[in-house]
Amino acid sequence: MPPRPMIGYDHVTKNFGLLKAVDDVSLDIAEGEFVAIVGGSGSGKTTLLRLANRLIEADGGSITVEGEDVRSVDPVALRRRIGYVFQSGGLFPHLSVADNIGITPKLLGEPAGAITTRVDELLELVQLDRGAHRDRLPEALSGGQRQRVGVARALAAKPRIVLMDEPFGALDPLTRDALGDDYRSLHRSLGLTTVMITHDMTEAILLADRIAVMRAGQLLAQGTPAELSKSSDSYVLELLRTPRRQVERLNALLPQSGAA
Numbered sequence: 001m002p003p004r005p006m007i008g009y010d011h012v013t014k015n016f017g018l019l020k021a022v023d024d025v026s027l028d029i030a031e032g033e034f035v036a037i038v039g040g041s042g043s044g045k046t047t048l049l050r051l052a053n054r055l056i057e058a059d060g061g062s063i064t065v066e067g068e069d070v071r072s073v074d075p076v077a078l079r080r081r082i083g084y085v086f087q088s089g090g091l092f093p094h095l096s097v098a099d100n101i102g103i104t105p106k107l108l109g110e111p112a113g114a115i116t117t118r119v120d121e122l123l124e125l126v127q128l129d130r131g132a133h134r135d136r137l138p139e140a141l142s143g144g145q146r147q148r149v150g151v152a153r154a155l156a157a158k159p160r161i162v163l164m165d166e167p168f169g170a171l172d173p174l175t176r177d178a179l180g181d182d183y184r185s186l187h188r189s190l191g192l193t194t195v196m197i198t199h200d201m202t203e204a205i206l207l208a209d210r211i212a213v214m215r216a217g218q219l220l221a222q223g224t225p226a227e228l229s230k231s232s233d234s235y236v237l238e239l240l241r242t243p244r245r246q247v248e249r250l251n252a253l254l255p256q257s258g259a260a
């Protein structure tokens with residue numbers, strides 16, 4: 001028998017009025033896996049992600065998290081078990097970095113001393129200097145620093161699963177690369193299961209073990225980049241060709257030596 005998935009979508013459907021935002025999607029995400037969801041704007045990626053922690057309720061099919069049907073789990077309890085990183089950080093503007101990171105442990109009733117220790121551990125984990133950052137407000141951080149705080153906050157309640165909605169999309173390419181690599185290391189060292197939405201196929205190929213391609217609410221294809229490259233679907237092949245075409249154009253434009 002195959003091991004039980006950490007997240008299992010079984011023929012899941014979500015409608016908004018007449019629109020099928022998620023249309024009969026089945027997808028299993030194994031423990032420890034890093035899965036990227038790619039697809040055009042409006043293809044249902046965010047809806048699919050939010051169905052897992054019941055920020056949105058499904059109309060049909062079923063979803064399990066760690067083997068439990070999410071409908072049988074209290075939504076607030078479920079969300080504390082699943083870290084969520086928003087595109088823009090989603091930090092509370094009036095709370096300091098430390099209070100943003102510590103908000104879930106505080107809601108869980110942990111003692112103040114334990115929260116302080118946890119916040120400091122998390123700042124170190126996401127490579128932010130404690131002294132310089134713990135008391136700042138989000139407005140006094142760069143975009144990359146805000147996303148690091150967003151990751152720290154998502155990890156505060158020690159979740160086994162992290163969902164990320166375009167976490168690095170709004171960052172400059174160097175910061176984006178660094179943060180992606182750092183998060184990938186955390187994913188591995190903490191034994192997380194991660195589902196990340198991205199518009200960037202290169203990022204998906206470099207960071208994820210497996211890629212799920214959405215189009216018009218449907219899951220068009222899923223697999224490793226090598227498996228997807230054998231797809232018979234022209235949209236999937238086109239998505240996969242994009243990074244290679246960019247490299248070819250770059251190679252043609254940049255001199256080979258000194259380009260690194």
Ligand SMILES: Nc1ncnc2c1ncn2[C@@H]1O[C@H](COP(=O)(O)OP(=O)(O)OP(=O)(O)O)[C@@H](O)[C@H]1O
Pocket residue numbers: 016019021039040041042043044045046047048
């Ligand atoms: N609360 C809602 N009410 C009505 N329609 C919605 C709602 N949320 C999403 N939709 C619609 O469902 C479809 C899928 O939206 P979703 O946000 O899941 O797409 P996406 O692939 O994440 O898009 P993007 O990449 O632009 O964020 C879109 O057509 C969107 O307009």
